[in-house]
Amino acid sequence: MTTLHEPELLLGAEQPVEQGEHREPGGFYRWVTSVDHKVIGKNYMYTALVFFFIAGLMAELMRTQLFNPNGHVVSLQTYNALVTIHGSIMLYLFAGPIAFAGFANYLVPIMIGAPDMAFPRLNSLSYWFYLFGGTTMLFGFLTASGAAAFGWTGYTPLSTATYSPGPGADLWIASVAMVGFSGIFSAVNLVTTIFYLRAPGMTMFRMPLFVWSMLITGILILIAFPVLTAALVMLYADRHFGAHFFTVSGGGVPVMWQNLFWFFGHPEVYILALPFFGMISEVVPVFSRKPIFGYKGMVFATLAIAGLSTGVWAHHMFTTGTVLLPFFSALSLLIAVPTGIKVFTWIATMWGGQVKFNTSMLFAVGFIAAFVMGGITGVMLASPPIDFYTHDTYFVVAHFHQVLIGTTVFAMLAGFYYWYPKFTGRLLHEGIGKAHFWISFIGFWITYMPQYLLGLRGMPRWVGVYSPNFTFLNRVSTVGAYVLGIGMAMLIVNLYWSWRHPVPAGDNPWDGHTLEWATSSPPPAHNFHSLPPVRSTRPVWDMNHPEHSDAVPVVTGGDESAE
Ligand code: HEM
Ligand SMILES: [Cu+2]
Numbered sequence: 001m002t003t004l005h006e007p008e009l010l011l012g013a014e015q016p017v018e019q020g021e022h023r024e025p026g027g028f029y030r031w032v033t034s035v036d037h038k039v040i041g042k043n044y045m046y047t048a049l050v051f052f053f054i055a056g057l058m059a060e061l062m063r064t065q066l067f068n069p070n071g072h073v074v075s076l077q078t079y080n081a082l083v084t085i086h087g088s089i090m091l092y093l094f095a096g097p098i099a100f101a102g103f104a105n106y107l108v109p110i111m112i113g114a115p116d117m118a119f120p121r122l123n124s125l126s127y128w129f130y131l132f133g134g135t136t137m138l139f140g141f142l143t144a145s146g147a148a149a150f151g152w153t154g155y156t157p158l159s160t161a162t163y164s165p166g167p168g169a170d171l172w173i174a175s176v177a178m179v180g181f182s183g184i185f186s187a188v189n190l191v192t193t194i195f196y197l198r199a200p201g202m203t204m205f206r207m208p209l210f211v212w213s214m215l216i217t218g219i220l221i222l223i224a225f226p227v228l229t230a231a232l233v234m235l236y237a238d239r240h241f242g243a244h245f246f247t248v249s250g251g252g253v254p255v256m257w258q259n260l261f262w263f264f265g266h267p268e269v270y271i272l273a274l275p276f277f278g279m280i281s282e283v284v285p286v287f288s289r290k291p292i293f294g295y296k297g298m299v300f301a302t303l304a305i306a307g308l309s310t311g312v313w314a315h316h317m318f319t320t321g322t323v324l325l326p327f328f329s330a331l332s333l334l335i336a337v338p339t340g341i342k343v344f345t346w347i348a349t350m351w352g353g354q355v356k357f358n359t360s361m362l363f364a365v366g367f368i369a370a371f372v373m374g375g376i377t378g379v380m381l382a383s384p385p386i387d388f389y390t391h392d393t394y395f396v397v398a399h400f401h402q403v404l405i406g407t408t409v410f411a412m413l414a415g416f417y418y419w420y421p422k423f424t425g426r427l428l429h430e431g432i433g434k435a436h437f438w439i440s441f442i443g444f445w446i447t448y449m450p451q452y453l454l455g456l457r458g459m460p461r462w463v464g465v466y467s468p469n470f471t472f473l474n475r476v477s478t479v480g481a482y483v484l485g486i487g488m489a490m491l492i493v494n495l496y497w498s499w500r501h502p503v504p505a506g507d508n509p510w511d512g513h514t515l516e517w518a519t520s521s522p523p524p525a526h527n528f529h530s531l532p533p534v535r536s537t538r539p540v541w542d543m544n545h546p547e548h549s550d551a552v553p554v555v556t557g558g559d560e561s562a563e
Contacts, residue, residue, distance in 0.1 A: 035120035036525060040127050041106030042423060047131060048098035049491075054138075055089035056488060058082045062464075063447075063481040069468045079464030080149035081168070085137065087152035088172065091272065092179050093134045095408035099275035100221070101126065101186045103415060104214045106423065108190060110516040111208045113199025113534065115526045118192040126185040133178025140168035148172035151462065153265065154235065156246035156257040161239040170239070177232045180225045187221035190214055199515075201534030205299070208514045208537065209292060212299050213278025216306045220267050220274070223310060228264035231257060255320055262313035269403075270309040274302060276407040277342055279415035280364050284346050286418075286510050287361040288353030291550060294345050295537055301338035301345075308335045318387045325384045332382035339375060343368060359433030360510075363414035366441045367406050374402030377452065392462075395455025398448045405444060413437075413491070421505030424498070425521040432494040440487030446480025513538035 031043060062082050065071040074082065105123065109116055117123050140147030145166030150158040154172070157163060194215045198207070207215075235257070237243035244250025246257050285292045292298060308331060314323035315332045346368060355361065377399040380386050390396060413436075420428050450473040459470045466474065508517040517540045519528050532543040535551035542549035 035116075035124045037105050037109050037117045037120065037123060038423075038523065038527075040123050041102055041104070043127055044097055044105060044130070045102035045423075047127075047134070048094050048102055051089050051093040051134060052098075053488075053492075055086045055094060056485060058086040058089075060481060060485050062086065063478040065464055066466070066474050067478045069466050069471050069474075071464065074464065076464045077146060077149060080462065081141070081147040083462055084148050084151055084172070085140065088137060088148075088176070089134075090404070090408075091152055091268070092176055093130075093137070095272045095404065095412075096183060096268075097130055097179075098412060099279075099408070100183065100190075100214070100217055100271070101130065103279065103412075103419070104190055104275065105186070107419065107516060108211055108214055109193060109197065110519065110523060110527050111211050111514050112194065112197065112202050113515050113528065113531050114193060114197035115528075117189050118197055119189050122185050123189055126182040126189070129178050129182035129185070133175050133182060136171050136178065137175035140171045143167045143171070153261055154257070155261075156235065156238075156254045157248075159235060159257075160247060162247075170236070173232050173236050173239075177229055180229050180232075183221050184225050184229075187218040187225075191218040191222070194218075199531055199534060201539075202515075205296065206534060206537050206539075208278075209281035209295065209298050209302075210275075210278035210514075213274045213281070213302055216302050217271050217274045220271050220306050220309065224264045224267035224271065227260055228268075231260035231264070234260075255317070255322055258317050258320065259313070262316045263310075265316065266313045267306075267309045270305055272404070273407045274305065276367070276411035276415070277302070279418075280346060280367060280411050281342075282514065283360055283364045283414045283418050284349050286512050287356045287358065287364070288350045289356075289511075290349055290353040291513075291538060292345065293348035293351075294341075297341055298345055301341040304338040305335060308338070315382055315387070318384045319391045329382055329384055333379060336375070336379050343372060343375075358417075359428070359430055359437055360414050360417035362434065362437045363410050363417065366437060367410040367414060370402050370406030370410055370444065374399055374404075374406055378403060390455055392460055393455035394451040394459045394461055397461050398451035398455060401448050401451075402444075405448075409488075410441075418510065419516075420498075421509050422516055422521050422523070425502075425505055426498045427503045427505045427509065428494050429497050429501075432490055432497060436487060436490035436494060438487075439490065440484055443480050443483030443485070443487050447477050447484055448480070450474070450477045450480075508540065508544075511541075511544065513541040515539055518543070 030039065034040065061074065062079065065073040065079060105117065108114075137147075143166060145168055147168040148154075148159075148164065148171070150164055150169070154176075159169060194207070194211060234243065234245040238245050238247060238252070244252040246252045246254050248254065281292055281298060312328055312332045312335065314328040317323050318325060318328070346364075357365075377395070381390065381396065381399060417428055417433055420426075454470055454473050454477075457470070459466055459474075505521050507519065507521050509521075510517075514537075515528075515531070515534070516523070518532050532539050533551075535553075536542055536549070538550060542551040
């Protein structure tokens with residue numbers, strides 16, 4: 001088996017080169033028919049970005065309404081619908097899909113040296129479930145009674161037929177269920193791919209941390225999403241078939257929805273975060289010109305976060321009076337340990353490295369700053385006395401936006417600027433990129449820091465009007481949101497620029513470490529013409545810098561790949 005590591009017997013030598021050259025149809029036809037993981041991955045990424053900008057416009061509209069204490073930009077019913085659809089799009093249609101089905105689809109097979117995903121047709125089906133499920137949610141706005149208006153969490157009894165009678169709510173249920181199925185299909189596909197399609201030499205503990213994140217996220221999806229699907233079916237049965245799971249009159253328990261929802265909802269928070277942690281774990285070492293500090297520590301920290309995340313759901317329900325406060329508080333606080341390990345690992349990786357602050361790295365560092373701030377306020381919220389005081393106030397809105405924008409926007413953009421050359425063969429503009437970063441980063445703090453104060457002073461969330469005492473801080477926050485919006489528009493400017501003025505990127509513009517940098521940009525249909533030997537976590541670095549390689553020497557007689 002040791003011969004697997006000899007360069008002469010690489011996959012590339014076994015696979016005829018022509019295989020990589022077969023012709024695919026072009027244009028629209030290719031977009032709809034392809035089962036190539038790279039095309040599907042790009043479809044996911046660009047669709048998710050469109051959803052992101054739609055939800056971002058809704059956010060700007062809400063902040064415009066909140067500029068005045070008695071705003072008349074939208075009706076209060078519409079405000080509720082905007083909150084709901086903004087939050088639902090951001091979480092179900094943008095943050096999850098862009099990472100787990102966009103980046104992961106494109107990158108995981110290449111990073112482990114596989115020619116495609118394990119189930120290419122299932123992969124395509126996932127995308128169509130996602131696209132049609134996602135647009136179903138938006139159609140709510142076209143119905144007479146408007147879109148769902150009960151928050152992304154769909155709490156009963158508000159979401160029952162009595163209080164949300166219109167079809168908007170049903171469309172929301174159908175949409176979330178379809179997108180949930182799409183996520184489950186992607187998870188099955190990714191987990192199988194990672195377990196079975198790794199190239200020779202790519203042992204589990206040589207996989208890039210991004211791949212580890214995706215594996216663990218996939219397992220979390222398989223644990224969490226079916227519970228959500230079941231809860232949605234129960235809610236639908238309550239609304240239309242006279243069931244009484246969540247209605248008191250028929251012997252049901254409304255708060256059961258919260259238990260079911262958050263049993264999905266809290267792992268979902270990590271389903272959203274872990275993939276982006278994985279991206280940062282790729283970007284930071286490359287731009288620090290060092291291997292990651294503590295690779296195995298990172299793997300175990302990711303496993304610990306995932307494990308703990310299934311046991312903390314009731315920290316969203318402290319104020320219901322139905323949950324054991326010390327237990328859920330203690331478990332929630334414990335998550336800070338593996339999360340702290342990650343933050344220290346990224347910092348230790350930069351420490352003493354030759355750090356290069358280009359756009360991608362700026363977003364990575366911006367992510368760390370935002371995430372630490374949002375994480376610290378999260379630790380505060382995990383303590384019941386503080387949560388009783390701040391629950392359902394703007395303090396919570398500030399907390400989750402700092403965590404979420406930190407991860408799903410800043411870390412995502414770190415990854416986007418890093419891998420865009422691989423996806424397209426073209427570079428993004430560094431100047432526009434830096435403007436993109438700085439304007440967004442400044443806008444981010446102006447938007448959310450005042451919201452902590454508003455929350456501490458008692459401003460509730462989910463309101464389109466508020467007491468005039470809160471006017472000043474709300475205005476600051478709204479101005480910040482405009483700045484953040486302008487910052488994000490720079491992404492469109494940059495994409496347009498790179499389309500109009502293509503600057504060829506080359507195969508490995510950043511001196512990358514992992515296998516995707518060993519193939520062309522963009523990669524051929526079957527990903528590789530030849531694979532470098534995989535003898536460490538950094539096969540491409542080993543190949544390009546043999547003098548500083550961390551590859552293990554080829555041992556004869558043992559079976560290394562069985563690790
Ligand atoms: C330009 C950036 C953004 C701004 C200005 C913004 C603004 C807002 C506003 C005004 C609300 C309503 C608060 C309330 O009345 O309770 C809200 C809710 C929410 N936002 Fe954002 N947001 C932004 C980005 C994001 C991102 C990137 C995510 C997630 C990835 C996100 C997730 C949510 C969620 C989950 C809710 C709660 C929805 C609910 O309660 O049902 N937001 N946002
Ligand atoms: Cu939680």
